[in-house]
Amino acid sequence: MKPNAHDELINGSLLHQSVTERLDTAEANPVALDNELLELIFDLYDDDRDFPYQKIRKFSIGEILTYLQATHRYYLTKKLPEIEQSLLHIFSRYGKTHELLAELCFFFNDYKNDLIEHVKMEEREFFPYIKRLVKAVQGDMPKEEIAELLATASIAQFTDHHDSIEDELKEVSIIIKRYSEYETTPLPYRVFLNQVELFELELRKHAIIEDHVLVPMAEELEKKLRGQ
Numbered sequence: 001m002k003p004n005a006h007d008e009l010i011n012g013s014l015l016h017q018s019v020t021e022r023l024d025t026a027e028a029n030p031v032a033l034d035n036e037l038l039e040l041i042f043d044l045y046d047d048d049r050d051f052p053y054q055k056i057r058k059f060s061i062g063e064i065l066t067y068l069q070a071t072h073r074y075y076l077t078k079k080l081p082e083i084e085q086s087l088l089h090i091f092s093r094y095g096k097t098h099e100l101l102a103e104l105c106f107f108f109n110d111y112k113n114d115l116i117e118h119v120k121m122e123e124r125e126f127f128p129y130i131k132r133l134v135k136a137v138q139g140d141m142p143k144e145e146i147a148e149l150l151a152t153a154s155i156a157q158f159t160d161h162h163d164s165i166e167d168e169l170k171e172v173s174i175i176i177k178r179y180s181e182y183e184t185t186p187l188p189y190r191v192f193l194n195q196v197e198l199f200e201l202e203l204r205k206h207a208i209i210e211d212h213v214l215v216p217m218a219e220e221l222e223k224k225l226r227g228q
Contacts, residue, residue, distance in 0.1 A: 018202065019045065022074030023067075033067060034059060041067070045205050053212045061134055061217045065127055068214065071206055072119045079199055080112055086192045093188060100189070103175055111168050118165050126158045130214070133221040146225055155218045159211075169200045 019041055023033065037059050044051055056064070087108055094101055129149075136146045173196055 022070045033063060037063060044208065048205065048208055056213045057217055061130065061214070061221070064209070064214050064217065065130065068206070068209065069123070069127065072123060076116065076119060079202070080115065083192070083195050083199060084112065086188070086195055090188045090192060100175070104172065107175065108172060111172070114168060115165055129153050129158070130218045133218060133225065136225055137221050150222065150225060155215060155222060159215060165203060169196060169203065172196045173200070
């Protein structure tokens with residue numbers, strides 16, 4: 001039986017490459033994370049059903065942000081360019097003679113722009129807000145500044161507009177599979193589809209860490225500052 005994308009993702013070598021490569025290639029300096037935290041992330045990638053999120057929440061919010069920001073850089077500088085390169089390869093081979101190509105190019109270009117904007121928003125607004133919460137809880141911020149911080153932003157505001165960017169990517173898979181119902185899918189399209197499905201799963205794991213680890217930890221900081 002041919003393994004599906006999830007089976008391939010959780011394969012030992014690919015799993016370690018997926019998680020550690022982003023840390024090794026982060027900017028000029030590799031990112032160092034606690035080994036126990038890395039093992040928990042590996043476990044989460046392996047199976048997120050009934051995952052004990054409290055085990056990850058015992059680590060500092062700074063460590064969680066470090067991992068998530070390294071992941072953002074990894075997606076923008078490696079994963080997206082790799083997928084785009086595959087699409088360019090398909091275009092150079094099939095040109096405009098393949099009816100699926102124009103739809104894929106149009107959709108993926110829009111998706112790439114949405115993902116980039118999503119990441120930039122988090123890096124520009126969401127993560128800095130959390131870092132300011134940490135600074136406030138540590139007593140490194142005047143009371144007046146804390147009051148202004150809590151009055152002008154909140155975790156709820158960010159989560160209300162936290163789009164499921166991975167759901168959009170699934171549309172690429174649907175487009176290819178819809179076409180596959182009518183004729184045999186050429187190999188380059190299957191390679192591209194595999195990349196897309198793996199990246200979709202990657203994004204889902206990333207979103208789980210944000211939604212079930214980072215957000216609850218940040219909400220606890222807000223509660224402390226609000227005296228709740």
